[in-house]
Amino acid sequence: MTPFIAACIYAVSAAMPIAMQIALALGAPLGRFANGGRFPGALPPLWRGLAVVQGAILVAMIWSVLARGGVIAAQVAPALFWATVGISVLTMIANAISPSRPERLLWTPVTGVMVAAALCVAFL
Template sequence: MSQTLALTYAGLAALPVTMHLAIVAGAPLGRFTVGGRFPNRLPPRWRGLAAVQAALLVLMALAALSRAHVALDPLKILFWPAVAVTALSLLANAASPSRPERLLWTPVLALMVLAALGVGLL
């Protein structure tokens, strides 16, 4: 069961990873991130931060997979910090001034938090 939940977490994490990589490539998706501050393309510095966010999300997904014994075991130490970051991201997205960001990422992050808690507690 925890392996299924970890795979669910990783699959859901792939959604914002994909968006952040598209932003890095210059896609006009700014309304879905950073509170909609930049409604179209993000400036270069912010696109660099999107690359960092994508890498962090991949690491968090690997931590969940590690906790469920699906991926590299040494990363399981990062599992609970990953859960905390996911929960904080949920709160930030739920409070975002950008309606598209709230509507898209709040449900995704809520499901990620639930999946992560299942991995950690089962």
């Protein structure tokens, strides 16, 4: 696998949680799949705003991986890329230990693919 392909895999994988964050921000009753299932239906207004922030952070993370992988012609600071890798790892761990079974089953594999792809971009 090349860093280019790994970066594309990361972007496609990260698009899934971005779509989820958009749905949560718009009031979809999917709270059991996020934030440890704290809010089983629609998120309260403050948490909807936080979903927008999380989505924006994911977009920045995609940008850093695509730039590092050579998919887009942009320079990315190494610290930003490594922060993306670290956040991806922490997110995978948080999903894996979530008290919400639906969240664990859905997001642990997705974030696991994101971590593997980011590491491929880093070390290939």
